[in-house]
Amino acid sequence: MKAIVCTKYGPPDVLQLRQVEKPAPKDDEVLIKIYATAVTASDIFIRSSQVPIRVLIPFRLMMGVTRPRKSIIGLVLAGEIESIGKNVKRFKTGDQVYGLTGFDLGAYAEYKCMKETDSTHGCLATKPTNISYEEATMVSYGGLLALQFMEKGNIQRGQKVLVYGASGTTGTTAIQYAKYLGAKVTAVCSTANVELVKSLGADAVIDYTREDTLNPGVQYNYILDAVGKNKTSKLKEVCKKALAPGGKYASIDDGALLLDSKRLALIKELVESGHIKPVIDRCYPLEELVEAHRYVGRGHKRGGVAITVS
Numbered sequence: 001m002k003a004i005v006c007t008k009y010g011p012p013d014v015l016q017l018r019q020v021e022k023p024a025p026k027d028d029e030v031l032i033k034i035y036a037t038a039v040t041a042s043d044i045f046i047r048s049s050q051v052p053i054r055v056l057i058p059f060r061l062m063m064g065v066t067r068p069r070k071s072i073i074g075l076v077l078a079g080e081i082e083s084i085g086k087n088v089k090r091f092k093t094g095d096q097v098y099g100l101t102g103f104d105l106g107a108y109a110e111y112k113c114m115k116e117t118d119s120t121h122g123c124l125a126t127k128p129t130n131i132s133y134e135e136a137t138m139v140s141y142g143g144l145l146a147l148q149f150m151e152k153g154n155i156q157r158g159q160k161v162l163v164y165g166a167s168g169t170t171g172t173t174a175i176q177y178a179k180y181l182g183a184k185v186t187a188v189c190s191t192a193n194v195e196l197v198k199s200l201g202a203d204a205v206i207d208y209t210r211e212d213t214l215n216p217g218v219q220y221n222y223i224l225d226a227v228g229k230n231k232t233s234k235l236k237e238v239c240k241k242a243l244a245p246g247g248k249y250a251s252i253d254d255g256a257l258l259l260d261s262k263r264l265a266l267i268k269e270l271v272e273s274g275h276i277k278p279v280i281d282r283c284y285p286l287e288e289l290v291e292a293h294r295y296v297g298r299g300h301k302r303g304g305v306a307i308t309v310s
């Protein structure tokens with residue numbers, strides 16, 4: 001099968017297209033024919049190994065010392081079940097699925113074996129029926145992050161929520177989920193993305209490239225930093241102090257992403273009922289994955305970047 005192999009840590013061209021052996025499912029695994037994957041912020045960290053210095057040693061011990069131990073990287077997949085092991089109960093041949101591969105990686109390939117149960121090695125669920133495989137890769141990664149971190153806010157109808165970094169994969173989903181919960185949503189993004197976040201339902205938009213302050217007295221019940229601790233602005237520092245009494249501030253980097261197929265099932269419902277729409281910035285074929293990594297590495301994608309595998 002075709003796969004992209006990460007030959008060492010480094011710039012995007014360490015990723016090389018190779019022919020590798022097609023995997024075969026064990027008794028408790030499904031074999032997925034992958035139709036689409038995505039280039040996520042996590043993939044950029046893993047390929048480049050450009051992580052904060054305090055976590056570099058644990059990162060290398062966990063992922064591999066000079067190159068990823070799992071040479072086929074990629075965290076997100078959508079595809080069809082081609083065959084199943086004899087103990088598999090949740091899925092059958094022909095099911096259309098989407099999910100994350102966790103520490104097992106391996107989504108930059110034509111096939112992947114996964115267990116049907118959730119673990120740090122992945123989670124899998126039936127794909128929303130009304131979107132493409134490429135779109136499904138957007139709402140799995142961004143959706144799991146957005147739902148997990150929005151749930152931390154225990155958001156009640158009518159409460160004020162601010163999503164900082166509203167134009168990324170997680171931010172675009174977080175706005176829509178907060179609206180679904182009945183919140184009044186303020187989205188923070190740059191000028192180029194103002195119309196996008198309004199179209200996703202934001203009630204108010206603040207452009208962090210033009211504004212350094214918030215209106216005096218404005219207070220939020222929940223503030224989610226959806227771009228992470230490496231990306232900041234003067235406005236972000238101001239936002240942190242604009243909490244209503246009892247309000248909460250959370251960064252998307254506070255705690256590990258939970259691989260949870262129940263949340264994937266909820267995302268499926270929200271997509272099928274029209275409450276969450278995937279946002280794809282660009283789509284590349286697998287053969288152009290290096291270009292896709294260059295683009296995502298610049299840090300300004302709108303929504304996500306999908307990869308068509310076959």
Ligand SMILES: NC(=O)c1ccc[n+]([C@@H]2O[C@H](COP(=O)([O-])OP(=O)(O)OC[C@H]3O[C@@H](n4cnc5c(N)ncnc54)[C@H](OP(=O)(O)O)[C@@H]3O)[C@@H](O)[C@H]2O)c1
Binds near residue numbers: 165169188227256300
């Ligand atoms: N907790 C976990 O286990 C876990 C797992 C995976 C990822 N994460 C975190 O999740 C983050 C988000 O990933 P993602 O893929 O959703 O984001 P992303 O799509 O990579 O974010 C890109 C967006 O960030 C915006 N942006 C860049 N610099 C900004 C700034 N200074 N202020 C505001 N917005 C800015 C860009 O908008 P403009 O072009 O308008 O600037 C762009 O739309 C990752 O970076 C990582 O830190 C956490």
